[in-house]
Amino acid sequence: MVKPRFDILGIGNAIVDVVAPVPDDFLAAHAMHKGAMALIDAGMAETLYAAMPPAQEVSGGSAGNTCAVAAALGAKVAYFGKVAEDQLGRVFRHDITAAGVHFPTAPLVDAAPTARCLILVTPDGQRTMNTFLGACVTFGPEDVDADLVADSAVTYLEGYLFDPPAAQAAFYAAAAAAHRAGRQVALSLSDAFCVERHRDAFRSLVEGHVDILFANETEITALYQTDFAEAVERARADVALAALTRSEAGSTIIRGAETHHVAAMPTALVDSTGAGDAYAAGFLAAYTAGLGLAKCGALGSLAAAEVISHYGARPQRALGEELAKIAAQG
């Protein structure tokens, strides 16, 4: 097979994060589930933003974060996602492009604004997210360039894409285009509540269309409605490869009869936003570079440690040497 132009093509909701530290009682006062992502409408976004402390704006979006981190690690990366032609859309486009990611999706004009995720970070470093999808709801199959999918080793889909209605069709179109070209499809389950909202669709996708599955413990147990040990075996049966993360307990990687346990990398937790996105980035950057599964997990752990050591889900230090360092280890 011809070597593809891109190692990773990410498809996801193109979102600018609005990040602020809050005390725990802020979550209680606004009836939020700590650690979860909730969808909110434009009115609620205004109300909640007005109640929030001073914030910082950083580009986000689960697959967008994965793409930015993977590019920082040296992978060749492209991204599809829908921003509006507005200031926050230009911020998103600047940041992902400056990260070295090819971003061809045309912006939405004269309609909904660029999506925002209001992220509340509690003193324990946990993030609780409230997403106004804005322009993302118009992302659909017409935004999926099948030639570019065919020219990417792995097409990586975020589970959150099941929320905006037109994106599910885009999801299936991308998976079909990837498999027609002999490429692989990766999926992140994104969030346990997202899994609850779309469990049947997720199960059918995982069983029939996904080669590489990323999930954390609450997500994988939500998908299979069982405990972690049993969920590992269900995933082993459903997909060719799965990387299941357990925060500071590290990750479990399974492929057929193989099982690898990889340690997390200790770090001072400031903001857990993007930990899973960064893990997937490190994993896939190593995987598409041909490294073994334990090294894929190790690079995932390293990337996750970098992004949780500061506010925001994209890297703040150079990571260009890390892939080669891990590749060189015995």
Added chain:
Amino acid sequence: MVKPRFDILGIGNAIVDVVAPVPDDFLAAHAMHKGAMALIDAGMAETLYAAMPPAQEVSGGSAGNTCAVAAALGAKVAYFGKVAEDQLGRVFRHDITAAGVHFPTAPLVDAAPTARCLILVTPDGQRTMNTFLGACVTFGPEDVDADLVADSAVTYLEGYLFDPPAAQAAFYAAAAAAHRAGRQVALSLSDAFCVERHRDAFRSLVEGHVDILFANETEITALYQTDFAEAVERARADVALAALTRSEAGSTIIRGAETHHVAAMPTALVDSTGAGDAYAAGFLAAYTAGLGLAKCGALGSLAAAEVISHYGARPQRALGEELAKIAAQG
């Protein structure tokens, strides 16, 4: 005299900062003076932004930062500055309002966009700034509510306000309104290059209209075109009170025959953006609370240390107890 409604009223360019780490050679490649602020037009702002790495957006503006920090310290604070009715203008308004600052200035509609400052942070923690003034150029005397000036103990003006043309008139109008009401006027010199651009205007302002002067070493020596020791004496003759900062060497505070040397607070320097703004905030919060000059300087040092320990010029930790702690010290 009746106790005023506000301790501090800040007037300045209302700016959203776009902050990114860069290597030193980025400055050389773009012919920038490290540590300085340069004015750029819309085209240059586009060009430079395109060349910048992924960034984070945080509300800024020198006096805006001072107001946010002073409010975090418990002072009653208001702010005048001009944003546009756009997404970045709403970000600025949200952040300064959420910081507890009264911000009555009407936004500019259907004209220039909200001002941006592209801030490049080198590995030594120094920041180099490039400002596109946007909507700030329309700020003028009509934006100065004289009643609110009269109801503020100290009106604090940033030197950068001398750059947009209509703001100089606003500057003098505010100073006159403050003095008519028996209030005080403070000025920050902002930047040595800004002093060079407007030296005669600054000197006449300092001699005739300013009660409290803030400057760092390069600014005060640029104003008087002499060495620091002589500049201290010139300032002593020109203004009732001056606080002159020297980075890690601390600050020198003079009032008539009094001279106080205050130490800087040691901290890990990440991004020096807003150090002087935060110092002025701490100083004025203590000053308007009636504390002695050494304590004013100490609270200035503490506030500066907080903002240089992270990216962005506004506080990321609660500072509400610090004024009382310093007040209680022997």
